[in-house]
Amino acid sequence: MAKDKKMVTAITSMNEDFAQWYTDICKKAELVEYTSVKGCMVIRPYGYAIWENIQHILDGMFKETGHENVCMPMFIPESLLQKEKDHVEGFAPEVAWVTHGGSEKLEDRLCVRPTSETLFCEHYANIIHSYRDLPKLYNQWVSVVRWEKTTRPFLRSREFLWQEGHTIHATAEEAIIETEKMLNIYAQFCEESLAMPVVKGKKTESDKFAGAVSTYAIEALMHDGKALQAGTSHYFGDGFAKAFGIEYTDKENKHVFPHQTSWGVTTRLIGAVIMTHGDDNGLVLPPAVAPVQAVIIPIAQHKEGVLDKAGELLERLKKAGLRVKLDDSENSPGWKFAEYEMKGVPLRIEIGPKDIEAGQCVIASRWNGEKVSVSLDELESAVQQKLQEAHDGMYKKALENMDNRTYSCTTLDEIITALAENGDGFIKAMWCGEEACEDEVKEKTGVGSRCIPFMQEKISGTCVCCGKPAKHMVYWGKAY
Amino acid sequence: MAKDKKMVTAITSMNEDFAQWYTDICKKAELVEYTSVKGCMVIRPYGYAIWENIQHILDGMFKETGHENVCMPMFIPESLLQKEKDHVEGFAPEVAWVTHGGSEKLEDRLCVRPTSETLFCEHYANIIHSYRDLPKLYNQWVSVVRWEKTTRPFLRSREFLWQEGHTIHATAEEAIIETEKMLNIYAQFCEESLAMPVVKGKKTESDKFAGAVSTYAIEALMHDGKALQAGTSHYFGDGFAKAFGIEYTDKENKHVFPHQTSWGVTTRLIGAVIMTHGDDNGLVLPPAVAPVQAVIIPIAQHKEGVLDKAGELLERLKKAGLRVKLDDSENSPGWKFAEYEMKGVPLRIEIGPKDIEAGQCVIASRWNGEKVSVSLDELESAVQQKLQEAHDGMYKKALENMDNRTYSCTTLDEIITALAENGDGFIKAMWCGEEACEDEVKEKTGVGSRCIPFMQEKISGTCVCCGKPAKHMVYWGKAY
Numbered sequence: 001m002a003k004d005k006k007m008v009t010a011i012t013s014m015n016e017d018f019a020q021w022y023t024d025i026c027k028k029a030e031l032v033e034y035t036s037v038k039g040c041m042v043i044r045p046y047g048y049a050i051w052e053n054i055q056h057i058l059d060g061m062f063k064e065t066g067h068e069n070v071c072m073p074m075f076i077p078e079s080l081l082q083k084e085k086d087h088v089e090g091f092a093p094e095v096a097w098v099t100h101g102g103s104e105k106l107e108d109r110l111c112v113r114p115t116s117e118t119l120f121c122e123h124y125a126n127i128i129h130s131y132r133d134l135p136k137l138y139n140q141w142v143s144v145v146r147w148e149k150t151t152r153p154f155l156r157s158r159e160f161l162w163q164e165g166h167t168i169h170a171t172a173e174e175a176i177i178e179t180e181k182m183l184n185i186y187a188q189f190c191e192e193s194l195a196m197p198v199v200k201g202k203k204t205e206s207d208k209f210a211g212a213v214s215t216y217a218i219e220a221l222m223h224d225g226k227a228l229q230a231g232t233s234h235y236f237g238d239g240f241a242k243a244f245g246i247e248y249t250d251k252e253n254k255h256v257f258p259h260q261t262s263w264g265v266t267t268r269l270i271g272a273v274i275m276t277h278g279d280d281n282g283l284v285l286p287p288a289v290a291p292v293q294a295v296i297i298p299i300a301q302h303k304e305g306v307l308d309k310a311g312e313l314l315e316r317l318k319k320a321g322l323r324v325k326l327d328d329s330e331n332s333p334g335w336k337f338a339e340y341e342m343k344g345v346p347l348r349i350e351i352g353p354k355d356i357e358a359g360q361c362v363i364a365s366r367w368n369g370e371k372v373s374v375s376l377d378e379l380e381s382a383v384q385q386k387l388q389e390a391h392d393g394m395y396k397k398a399l400e401n402m403d404n405r406t407y408s409c410t411t412l413d414e415i416i417t418a419l420a421e422n423g424d425g426f427i428k429a430m431w432c433g434e435e436a437c438e439d440e441v442k443e444k445t446g447v448g449s450r451c452i453p454f455m456q457e458k459i460s461g462t463c464v465c466c467g468k469p470a471k472h473m474v475y476w477g478k479a480y
Numbered sequence: 481m482a483k484d485k486k487m488v489t490a491i492t493s494m495n496e497d498f499a500q501w502y503t504d505i506c507k508k509a510e511l512v513e514y515t516s517v518k519g520c521m522v523i524r525p526y527g528y529a530i531w532e533n534i535q536h537i538l539d540g541m542f543k544e545t546g547h548e549n550v551c552m553p554m555f556i557p558e559s560l561l562q563k564e565k566d567h568v569e570g571f572a573p574e575v576a577w578v579t580h581g582g583s584e585k586l587e588d589r590l591c592v593r594p595t596s597e598t599l600f601c602e603h604y605a606n607i608i609h610s611y612r613d614l615p616k617l618y619n620q621w622v623s624v625v626r627w628e629k630t631t632r633p634f635l636r637s638r639e640f641l642w643q644e645g646h647t648i649h650a651t652a653e654e655a656i657i658e659t660e661k662m663l664n665i666y667a668q669f670c671e672e673s674l675a676m677p678v679v680k681g682k683k684t685e686s687d688k689f690a691g692a693v694s695t696y697a698i699e700a701l702m703h704d705g706k707a708l709q710a711g712t713s714h715y716f717g718d719g720f721a722k723a724f725g726i727e728y729t730d731k732e733n734k735h736v737f738p739h740q741t742s743w744g745v746t747t748r749l750i751g752a753v754i755m756t757h758g759d760d761n762g763l764v765l766p767p768a769v770a771p772v773q774a775v776i777i778p779i780a781q782h783k784e785g786v787l788d789k790a791g792e793l794l795e796r797l798k799k800a801g802l803r804v805k806l807d808d809s810e811n812s813p814g815w816k817f818a819e820y821e822m823k824g825v826p827l828r829i830e831i832g833p834k835d836i837e838a839g840q841c842v843i844a845s846r847w848n849g850e851k852v853s854v855s856l857d858e859l860e861s862a863v864q865q866k867l868q869e870a871h872d873g874m875y876k877k878a879l880e881n882m883d884n885r886t887y888s889c890t891t892l893d894e895i896i897t898a899l900a901e902n903g904d905g906f907i908k909a910m911w912c913g914e915e916a917c918e919d920e921v922k923e924k925t926g927v928g929s930r931c932i933p934f935m936q937e938k939i940s941g942t943c944v945c946c947g948k949p950a951k952h953m954v955y956w957g958k959a960y
Contacts, residue, residue: 033606035599036560037590040553042603045618048549069528073520073639074554074592074623075576080516093582096555098592100577101627101638110517112554112578112592119515123522126513138525142623143554147581158581159553 011342013280018224019152025274026153029283029343039151039158043267046343049291050270051161055141057193057288058163058265061185067137067165072119074142075110080118084243087117090210094147096158112145117211117236117262120166121244124258131170131250134258137178139165154271155228155480162266168246168258172237175259179235182263183216186231193288194269195394196220196276197402198230199426199475201451206435209262213237219450219475221402222275225424227450227477230272233263271480276398277367283344284367286394287387294363294383295340296326299333299352309356313349313379320380322387341366346390347383367394402426410460415445415476426450426477430470432463440465447476491822493760498704499632505754506633509763509823519631519638523747526823529771530750531641535621537673537768538643538745541665547617547645552599554622555590560598564723567597570690574627576638592625597691597716597742600646601724604738611650611730614738617658619645634751635708635960642746648726648738652717655739659715662743663696666711673768674749675874676700676756677882678710679906679955681931686915689742693717699930699955701882702755705904707930707957710752713743751960756878757847763824764847766874767867774843774863775820776806779813779832789836793829793859800860802867821846826870827863847874882906890940895925895956906930906957910950912943920945927956 011024026032031047043051059069075098082088095111113119120138127133141163151157165182169175183200190196198218208215212234220230238257241247247255277284287293294317298310310326317324325345327336333350340348350362355373363382364371367390374382405425407418415427427447431437441464442448452472463470491504506512511527523531539549555578562568575591593599600618607613621643631637645662649655663680670676678698688695692714700710718737721727730736757764767773774797778790790806797804805825807816813830820828830842835853843862844851847870854862885905887898895907907927911917921944922928932952943950 033603035553036557036602037553037555040555042553042599043551045548045550048551051551052549068525069532070525071523071528071531071623071641073515073517073522074625075517075520075639077516095582096578096590097580098576099579102574104627110576119522122516123513143551145554147584159555161551 011280011282014223014278021278021280022271022274023153025278025283025342031270031283032153037158039148041153041157043161046291047270050273050285050289051267053289053291054193054269055163058185058189059141061189062139062163062165065137065181065185067139067167070138070140071142072113072116072123072140074113076113076116076118078109078111080122081111083118083121084211084240087211087240091115091146096145096147113142114144114146115262115264116140116142116144116164117166117240118244120262121240121246121260124168124241125244125246128168128246128248128258131248134248135167135169135174135178137165137167139163152271154267154274160266160268162264165261165263167261168241169260170248170250170256170258172259175237175261176235179214179216179233179261179263182261183218183231183233186233186263186265187218190218190220190230190269191395193286194273194276195286195391195398196230196272197395197399199451199453200455201453201475203232203451204435204438204449204474206438207449209234211236211239213239217451219477220272220276221405221426221477222272222480223278223401224275225405225422225478226480227426227475228268228272228275228480229450230269231263231265234261236260236262277394278344281338282342284394285344285346287346287391290344290346291323292325292340292343292345293323293387294325294347294349295336295345296324296349296351297333297336297340298326298328299350299355301328303353305356306351306353310351313351313361313376316379317383320384322383347386349383365390367397408457408459409464410462411464412441412444415441415447415464419445419447424478426475428457428459428473429464429476430459430462431472431474432466432468433471434463434466437463437465441476445476447478450475450477450479491760491762494703494758501758501760502751502754503633505758505763505822511750511763512633517638519628521633521637523641526771527750530753530765530769531747533769533771534673534749535643538665538669539621541669542619542643542645545617545661545665547619547647550618550620551622552593552596552603552620554593556593556596556598558589558591560602561591563598563601564691564720567691567720571595571626576625576627593622594624594626595742595744596620596622596624596644597646597720598724600742601720601726601740604648604721605724605726608648608726608728608738611728614728615647615649615654615658617645617647619643632751634747634754640746640748642744645741645743647741648721649740650728650730650736650738652739655717655741656715659694659696659713659741659743662741663698663711663713666713666743666745667698670698670700670710670749671875673766674753674756675766675871675878676710676752677875677879679931679933680935681933681955683712683931684915684918684929684954686918687929689714691716691719693719697931699957700752700756701885701906701957702752702960703758703881704755705885705902705958706960707906707955708748708752708755708960709930710749711743711745714741716740716742757874758824761818762822764874765824765826767826767871770824770826771803772805772820772823772825773803773867774805774827774829775816775825776804776829776831777813777816777820778806778808779830779835781808783833785836786831786833790831793831793841793856796859797863800864802863827866829863845870847877888939889944890942891944892921892924895921895927895944899925899927904958906955908937908939908953909944909956910939910942911952911954912946912948913951914943914946917943917945921956925956927958930955930957930959
C-alpha cells in the first residue's frame with residue numbers, strides 16, 4: 001500500500017518548491033493538460049466539473065439578484081476598441097489580432113475580446129432610449145484572450161474562462177450600489193462555497209481597471225503568503241456612455257448619460273482553491289464545488305456482499321442529493337485512497353466485510369485526515385454533517401492562516417523585518433494617498449498595495465513611507 | 481386595443497416575404513441584435529434563455545449517457561489543422577486567422593476553431609496509452625467561427641454557439657454505436673423538447689463532414705418547405721488517429737489505432753423552432769424551452785385585490801416548478817397580449833375582478849389561440865395540462881405539415897411538377913448511389929439529397945434520374 005500510494009502522490013512538496021507543487025497538482029489531479037498553443041490549456045473533465053459547479057452557484061446568485069445572461073460576439077473591431085481612450089491603452093498591447101477571414105484580408109482588424117465593455121456599450125447605444133429601458137443587468141459566461149508573456153494554469157493564461165457582468169443604470173448612485181453589491185456577492189461566494197476568506201476593498205488609483213472611475217476587489221492569501229486577486233467590480237461613471245453615445249431621455253424629457261459597471265471572476269478561482277486548501281497529498285476541495293463529494297471504496301471487494309452493500313450506499317447517498325462515486329475498479333484500496341486524496345475528494349467512505357457485519361462504515365475526511373466509524377442507519381445525516389464540518393473546518397483553517405500571516409507595520413523597516421522573519425503575507429500599514437509613496441513602498445519592501453479595505457483600522461496616524469498624515473489603512477502584499 | 485396590438489406586431493406576413501418574416505421575429509421578439517462585426521450577433525437575454533434551456537436539457541441527456549464536459553483552447557495552430565488532409569481542405573478556406581499577439585507577429589498562424597477535432601486528437605494522443613484509457617466520451621459547449629459570406633441570425637453566422645461531442649473508442653463497432661446513439665438523442669430531444677419532428681438518416685458521400693467515414697444527420701422541414709439540417713453525428717474510423725498518432729496497447733499488448741466520432745448541434749436549433757412553429761403574430765415556443773412558460777396578465781389591475789390575486793397565482797405556479805412571469809407594468813392589457821404573443825409565451829393567464837369573483841381565471845394557449853376558464857382551485861394542474869397539450873398539439877401540427885409537404889416521386893418530371901404545384905417540400909425518390917445522378921437531380925429540379933433515411937421505403941425499383949436499379953430511397957429538398 002505504501003508503494004501504491006507513492007506512485008500516485010509523487011508530487012513535489014509545497015515547502016520544497018511551491019510553484020512546482022502547484023503545477024504537479026494541476027497535472028496529477030487531472031485538472032489541466034498543456035497543448036501546442038502556448039499559454040492555452042485543456043481543462044480536463046475533473047477541472048471543468050469544478051468550474052461547472054462554480055458557474056452553477058454563481059449564476060444562481062446573479063439571477064436571484066435580477067441579472068440576465070446574454071452572449072456578445074468574441075470579436076471587437078479595432079475602431080470600436082479605440083473609442084474609450086484609457087480602455088484601449090490598457091488592453092491594446094495584449095490582444096490577439098485577427099487579420100484574415102478565409103483568404104480575404106480584413107479592412108478593420110478584429111481583436112479577440114480581452115473584455116467586452118466596448119461591445120456592451122455598442123449594444124446599449126442601440127437599445128437604450130428612455131429611462132424605462134433602465135437598468136439593464138447583463139452578464140455573460142465566455143472565454144477571453146490576453147496575450148500574456150508568462151503563463152501558468154488557471155492563474156495566468158492567454159485564454160481563460162470567466163463571467164463578465166455589465167450593467168447600466170439611470171444614476172451614479174444606483175451604479176455604485178451595484179458595484180458594491182456584486183463585490184459582496186463574490187465575497188459571499190468565496191466564503192460560503194470555496195471556504196476561502198477574502199479581504200474586500202478598493203484598489204488605489206494606480207491599480208484601477210482601464211477606463212474605470214473606481215475598482216473594487218477581493219483579495220485572498222495563498223499558502224505561500226502571496227496575495228491573489230480573486231474578483232473585481234468596477235464603477236465606470238458615465239465615461240463609457242459619453243464615448244459611445246449612450247443617452248436616455250429621463251422623466252423630464254431631458255437627455256442624460258447613464259452610469260455603468262462591470263464585474264468578473266475567472267477560472268483563476270480554481271487556482272485560488274488549490275493554493276488555499278491543497279497540501280502535499282494533493283488537492284483539497286471545498287464540498288460545495290467538489291465534482292465528487294464522497295467516494296465509496298469497497299474493502300476486500302471480492303468477498304461476498306461487499307460490492308452489493310457498496311452499491312446500496314451509493315444509491316442511498318445519490319438519493320440524498322449528494323455527488324457520490326463508487327470505485328469498484330480492480331485497483332487496490334491503497335491506490336484508490338491515494339488517487340482520491342490527490343483529487344481532493346472531501347470524504348472517503350470505506351466499507352468492508354467487518355464493517356458490514358458491524359452495520360457500519362468508515363468515513364475519512366480529506367481536509368484533516370480524521371477517520372470515524374458511522375452506523376449505516378445514520379449514513380445520510382453523517383455524510384452531510386461531515387461535509388459541513390469539512391467546509392467549516394477548511395474555512396476556519398484558511399482564516400487562521402490569513403490572520404497568522406497578516407502583519408501590522410508602522411515603518412518600512414518593520415515591513416522588511418516582518419517579511420524577512422515570517423515569509424510573505426499581508427502587511428497592514430497606513431498610507432497618505434500619494435502614488436509616489438505607494439511606488440516607494442513597493443520598491444523598498446517588495447510589497448504592492450492590494451486594496452484599501454472597507455474594514456479600516458488605525459495602525460498609526462502617519463503614512464508608513466513619508467510620515468505625513470495617513471488617509472487610509474492599506475493591505476500590501478506580493479501578488480499573483 | 482387593436483391599435484396597441486398593431487404597434488407591437490408590425491411584422492411582415494410569412495406568405496408575403498418569409499425571409500423578412502423570420503428576421504422580423506428575431507428582432508421584435510428580442511432574440512438578437514446586430515453588431516458592427518458583420519455576421520456576428522448579440523444573443524439578447526430572451527434568445528439566450530432559450531439556448532440555456534436547450535443546453536440544460538441536452539447536457540443532462542449527455543451526462544446520463546456517460547459523457548463529460550471539457551474545454552479546449554479556441555485557437556488551432558495552422559500546422560495542427562493541416563495534419564488530416566480532408567479535414568483541412570474542408571475548413572481552411574473559411575477560418576479566421578490570428579496573425580499577431582499584441583505587437584508580436586506569430587510564427588505559426590492560429591485559426592479560431594471552426595470545429596475542434598484536431599485539438600481533441602492532440603489531447604487524446606497525450607492521454608491515451610492503454611485499452612484501460614478507453615473510451616473517452618467528451619463534449620464541450622463553446623462558440624466556433626466560420627467565415628461565411630452571407631449570414632442570417634441563428635441559421636448561418638460567422639460565430640455561433642454549439643456543443644461538440646468528441647469520443648474515442650477501442651473498436652470501430654463501439655464508435656459506430658456511439659455515432660448512432662447520439663443521433664437518436666438529438667432526434668429525441670427535437671421531438672420531446674422542441675416539438676419538432678425530424679427525419680434521421682445518413683448523408684451521401686458528397687455531403688459528408690470533412691474527414692468523416694460517414695455522417696448522419698437529422699433533417700427538419702420548415703414552414704416554407706425548405707429543409708434544415710438540425711444536428712449531425714460523424715463516424716471517423718481510425719483516420720484521425722493515424723494522422724495524429726493516437727495509439728493504444730490492447731489486452732494482447734499490441735499497438736492499435738482507436739476509432740473516433742464527433743457530433744454537434746448549434747444555436748441554429750433556435751432558428752428551426754422559429755420556422756417550425758412561428759406564425760404571423762410572432763414566435764410560438766415549445767413549453768420545454770420557453771424562458772417564460774406562462775405570463776400572468778392582470779385585467780383592470782388598478783381595482784382592489786387584482787394585483788394581490790395575480791401575485792398569489794404567480795407564487796403558486798412558481799412553487800409548482802413552472803417558469804412564470806407576472807406583468808404588472810403600466811402597459812394596457814392589449815399591448816401586453818400582443819407582446820407575449822410576439823415572444824411566443826405558451827400560455828397567457830388573465831385574471832380580473834370578474835374572474836376573482838367567480839373563483840376562476842382565463843388561460844389562453846399561444847399555439848392554437850384557444851381560451852378556457854379554469855377554476856382557481858385547479859390552477860396548477862390546469863396549467864400543466866395546457867402546457868402538455870401545447871407540446872403535443874405543436875408536435876402533431878408540425879408532423880402533419882411535414883407529411884403534407886412530403887411528395888413521393890418516381891421521375892424527375894414528377895419532382896418538378898410536385899414542387900411547382902405544391903411549393904417546396906421533401907421529395908422521397910429512389911437513387912442508384914452514383915454522385916452523377918445526385919448532381920443531375922439537383923441541377924434539373926433544384927433539390928439536393930438531404931439524407932438516406934434509416935426508415936427506408938420502396939417508392940420504385942429504379943433511380944429517379946438514370947433509371948438503373950435503385951440502391952436507396954433518399955429525402956431530397958432545398959436546404960438552409
